[in-house]
Amino acid sequence: MIDVPVEYRPNSALHPGKLLLEELEARDLSQREFAKRMDRPAQVINQIVRGKKAITPETALGIEKVLGIDAQVWINLQRIYDLVVARMAEDEKLELQSEWLQRFPVATMVKFGWLEEQSRKSERLRELLKFFAIPSFDALPPTAEAIGFRVTERARVDEWALRAWLRQGEREAEAQPTAPFDHDRFAAAVKDIRSLTTAAPEIFWPRMRQLCADAGVALVALPHLPKTGANGVARWLNPSKAMIQLNLRYSWADIFWFTFFHEAAHIMQHQTKHVFVDLPGEDRNTPEEADANRFASDTLIPPEQFQQFAKRERCSSDEVTQFAAEIGIHPGVVVGRLKHEELLPQNRLNGLRSRLRFAAAQDKN
Helix, strand or coil: CCCCCCCCCCCCCCCHHHHHHHHHHHCCCCHHHHHHHHCCCHHHHHHHHCCCCCCCHHHHHHHHHHHCCCHHHHHHHHHHHHHHHHHHHHHHHHHCCCHHHHHCCHHHHHHCCCCCCCCCHHHHHHHHHHHHCCCCHHHCCCCCCCEEEEECCCCCCCHHHHHHHHHHHHHHHHHCCCCCCCHHHHHHHHHHHHCCCCCCHHHHHHHHHHHHHHCCEEEEEECCCCCCCEEEEEEEEECCEEEEEEECCCCEHHHHHHHHHHHHHHHHHCCCCCCCCCCCCCCCCCHHHHHHHHHHHHHHCCHHHHHHHHCCCCCCHHHHHHHHHHHCCCHHHHHHHHHHCCCCCCCCCHHHCCECCCCHHHCCC
16 A cells, blocks of 8 residues: 655655556556556546546545545645655756755855755755745845944945844844833843943853843844844844844954943834844934944943043053952953054054853853
């Protein structure tokens, strides 16, 4: 008796009519006699066994009665055949679109585990389509759907790498359970997160993510894709769920923390469905960006205290460390701010800046 495993995935299309013909021959039953017992025209049976006509549910029920083979078997065989034929036709179309494999950084995406490794070109293209959750490449969304998108001044942005990086952030954020967004709760979370800047990632990252999730914000940190250019992204997945996506490219503590608070400002201050991308060569001095920069700077280092400290003609390592301890911030953040304000030469006090080790930051649990 013919049976079909649940996970049966044939490499070629085999019409169930061929199996029906083998069954008739094994029983020494002619097509004409079988058609008579089925009360169906002989021509119809002949078209089925030659693979020219599909086995319908009605025909499957008739076969079940005449041959004693469950109708579901024939329905499954026909379903598998139709799917394989459709997949083969799609493969032919995909083979003609191989340029998409050159546009996206597929090898790096496989390395990061964003795509499954495939040997066949059509399967690699199908992996890309599944990654973006689209039926065809014509359905790719706009390059960026982010609020407050920060891009390095001198970065050369690769549109396709940027799309991939954004999409992976979206996938991970969608998978994170969060409470409905609450502005006041997120504002309180941001204040609590500031106190975590002196901790190591394995300590601050789980706490930071939980505080954000409890306020309705999914927090994601991703490794860098070459030429994406972005330090961070803030966006809304739906009216009750926001997300912040951080790039682990440099992992300098001061850059990481400034970026987080910059994106947090966009979530709190610019709750709008307007989508924009801040790319190199475009005007980045928008009111929204200025607001976010000011919020990040003032949250990390209160302006009055910074102005008082910055009056010193020369800052020693001990003085910066003491000041950072007084305001409860990592000393590298103070150094980064001084350098940004051109109050400290780029070659001074770099020993107070630290790189964050983000093995824990990519924990998806």
